[in-house]
Amino acid sequence: MPLRLFLLLLLALGAAVVRAEEISYRRDVQPIFTAKCVACHACYDSPCQLNLGSGEGVQRGAHKRPVYNGLRTEAEEPTRLFLDAEGEAAWRRKGFQSVLEGGGQAALLARMLELGRSQPLAHNARLPEDLEIGIGRQNSCPLPGEFEAFARDNPRAGMPFAVTGLTDDEYATLKQWLAQGAPVDAAPLEPSPAEAAQIADWERLLNAQDKRSRLVARWLYEHLFLAHLHFQGGAPGHFFQLVRSRTPAGQPVEPIATRRPNDDPGGDFHYRLRPIRDVIVHKTHITYPLGPQKLARVRELFLAGDWQVAELPGYGAQRRANPFETFAAIPAQARYRFMLDNAEYFVRTFIRGPVCRGQIATDVIRDHFWTLFQAPEQDRYLTDAQYRSEVTPLLALPGQLDDIAGLWGLWGTYMDRHKHYENLRRQAYAERPAEWADLWSGNDNALLTVFRQHDSAAVRKGLVGAVPQTLWWLDFPLFERTYYQLVVNFDVFGNLSHQLQTRLYFDLIRNGAEQNFLRLLPAGTRQAILDSWYENSGQLKLWLAYTEIDGQTPSALGLPQHEPIRSFAAHLLERHAAINARPDPLNRCRSAHCHRPGVARELQYAEQALSRLAGRPAASLPAVLELPEASLLRIEYGEGRREIYSLLRNRAHSNVAFIFGEHLRYQPALDSLTLYPGVLSSYPNFLFNVRADEVPEFVAALEQAKAGAGFTAVVERWGIRRSHPEFWRYFNDLSAWLRETEPLEAGVLDMNRYQNL
Incomplete structure (x- = not known):
């Protein structure tokens, strides 16, 4: 063997050995x-x-x-x-x-x-x-x-x-x-110098020892414990979590493992920020920004006034049950405004959430609705101290005691308190008609869209999709109760009693948000609209569990008696166009140009064709019933470019008032589609890959498809099944697309719900 060839062979063998060792x-x-x-x-x-x-x-x-x-x-x-x-x-x-x-x-x-x-x-x-x-x-x-x-x-x-x-x-x-024995080499994420400096600033703030600071820190922890925190000027991909630790700053974090974040930590502890060490997955990636401006905002909201804390509250079931009493010393204006600043984050925690199979929450909501917020200046809980004092004891939340034998007696107590509160609330707001100024419009968190897909849901800034059947209008008590009931106090490891109480009470909260929205509509239309939301068995729930609506106090919005929700939506879109994060010409086309302005010409033609699918009920588009609830559409155009769209099937129900028997309330002929650019679900059910020049043909095929062979032909031609030889290339490209377009929000998508079409 020539010497040169022999040396090359030795080098190759040596490289293989090194590789095996490395x-x-x-x-x-x-x-x-x-x-x-x-x-x-x-x-x-x-x-x-x-x-x-x-x-x-x-x-x-x-x-x-x-x-x-x-x-x-x-x-x-x-x-x-x-x-x-x-x-x-x-x-x-x-x-x-x-x-x-x-x-x-x-x-x-x-x-x-x-x-x-x-x-x-x-x-x-x-x-x-x-x-x-x-x-x-x-x-x-x-x-x-x-x-x-x-x-x-x-x-x-x-x-x-x-x-x-x-x-x-x-x-x-x-x-x-x-x-080799499956060795795992640890590589702890180290904060950058900019991050380390900001961590030190936040830990100093959170661990100050005066009573006001300690109470504020506790409230902030309970509202940020779930967040993937990122710092202004921080390194890409670096996220942190706020925990309670036995050790102070400068020492390794030793987290305290309580069942809930508002359980007694048992002895001295310190609030610490630690790096998130595992792969970022989209379904649990709920981001929240920290930086000098946010630090200044916290000081401005919580620590600038002259309010005092006589005695720090303890821990226990009563403190968990009623955060309005626990944190009563902190001005309610500060608490609500802090939540409004990043309202999308808080709604994500209880809609998208890290529980990952959230049917406890999601089977209580419609498949598509918009969420609005009450202006702090017009929230009676914030502006009327006497009213706040009267209703605060009534805002306690169930689920702290999980004794199954005493479930119904306990639930009856909470129902009575809730009804008493709703009656007081209705009387308080009957004193003045609702006005446009009552809607908060402080930033682009003011307008949110929620999509539900069975046991998961997604939230996005902006008003996406056709005008929905229902809207939520959250005030501070509704917002804070939802957050505590579904996030802080919810225990995914809890028993039947705990989970049942959580589900039943969230049903009351949802109804409260809907009834609050009805105050914006003409008084004479409210009962008929409410009845349309609670058809059939829902009428029983209206009689048994929900309080009466105010059908007398007029609205000052000046909406017509005919289709007032559609009129409200039109005015809302016009009045708040500057803060609507997602204008939607695909689902609410008002001209002959049903596409986004400024996108590539190939995409304009594609979106124009796709808009024919948007908003159509299954009665006129049978293929809707063949599509999963969350399909993604990958459109290839130009030289190696692509755009991702979500094609969401909104399932219609006569009502969403009961835990069981959802199929009995399902109205399939009313199912419709929402189509919008972007990944609007953490759980894709299927992926279609279509060239831009084929989109009109794809749309026509869906329009003509019925159950069976017609739809199967669409899947055969454009579908990426689980068995596709390049499945992972296409599936992982969705996460790559997120990294390119929304790097802060990007994460690995979940395929547990990817269907066998």
Whole structure:
């Protein structure tokens, strides 16, 4: 063998050896998990609680017990990553089983990957009908000793599950890593100098020891504990979380793991900001900005006045139940204005939220509605001290006591308080007709749109879609109660009683927001409109649970008796055009040009064609009933360019007043579509990929499609099924598009709800 060839061979062999020794979890393994696994394995809805968004999650392993169980009689022990335990030994004591133990091909992770590799899918074909892929499927979560029987009984249950698998290189990398013992090299995120300086400023503010500062810090913590905080001038991709720690600034954070953020921390503690260590996933990524301006705003709102704190409130069920009493010393104006400044964040926490399977909240809401806020200057709770004192004891929230035996007696008490409050509120607002000035318009958070897709929902700034059937108008008591009921006080690990109380009370809050909106409409139209929102069985709920509306006090808005909601929407869009973050010519086209101005000509033609689908009921567009609730449309144009659109199916219901029997209230002929640029769901149900010049044909095919072969032909031609050989390229491009267009909000999307069309 020539010497030169021999040396090259030695170099190649040496490189291979070095490569084998250099497999890095952070550099080589986590990117594979992020690209192919995190889309299912993140948050509480991760199958078998296996979270692959970080080395800590991989090492923690899997658990047979599901987080979601609305029928359990006893609350479960929380299993929150980075909070409820630290280190493998601690997680083993909590019942988690290793997926790495045994190393190499003996590891459970390796065997699940090999099982998936042994059953390749037919290219872009529908999955077998008997393969259950829905989020309600029963996950077996086998232990290593149970795997052979599991694989024999479930040959198509390998990983990645029911989707195109890993590439040869990815599989080889994971196999090599497992053979090396699956080492995880830690790489803690370090704040940049700009971030470190701001962290120090915020921790000084939050840990000041005078009574006023301590009470304000507690309120701020309870309102920001869920946030992915980012700093002005901070490094891209750096996010932080506010926690209570046993250790002060300058020492490693030791978080205090209480079930709720308003539980007693037990002894001395410090508010600390720590980096978020796992992969950012869109469904839990609820951002909030911090910076010098926000710090100054907090001081201005909370610490500039001369209000005093006689005694700091303690902790306990009563303090959790009524934050209006707990924080009564803090001026209500300050609390409400702070929430309004970033209203989208707060609505996201209880609509989009990190619970990830939020049917407790989402089956109480319509599939599409707009949310508005009452101006602080016109909120009686803020402006009338006597009224505030009278109603504050009535604003307590249920769910603190989870005794199932005493559920209905307890619920009756809260119902009586709620009705008493609503009666006092109606009387207070009957003193003056509602005016346009009563609508808050301080910034672009003032106009929000909510879309629901079964057990998930999304919130965006701006008024998106056709004029909805219902609107919410939130005042401070409605806003704060919703936040505490669904975020601060909600325990996803709680029992049946807790979850039932949460659901029942949120139903009352939603009705309160709807009734508040009715004050803006002509008095004589209100009852008929309310009846149209609560048809059929909803009339029973109006009689049993909800308070009467004010049908006498006039509105000063001057709206017509005929279609007042449509007229209100037209005036609202015109009056607040400057703060409407998302003008919508696709769904509310008022001219012959139904497209966004300024986009590429190819997209203008495409949007013009797509606008034919927007707002049409299923009665005139049968394909609506074939589409999932959240489809994404990827349109390719120009030289390698693309635009992403959300095609959302809004399911119609006679009412949303009951926990059970949703299918009995479903009105499919009234389902409609909203089409808008952007990713308006964390949970895509399907993806279509269409060239811009094919969009008119795509639209025409949907217009002509009916159930069966017609719609299947649309999917066959333009659909990206789970079995598509390039599924992951298309799916991950959605996250890439988010990084390009909304870098602050970008995260890995979830495919647990991706359907088998």
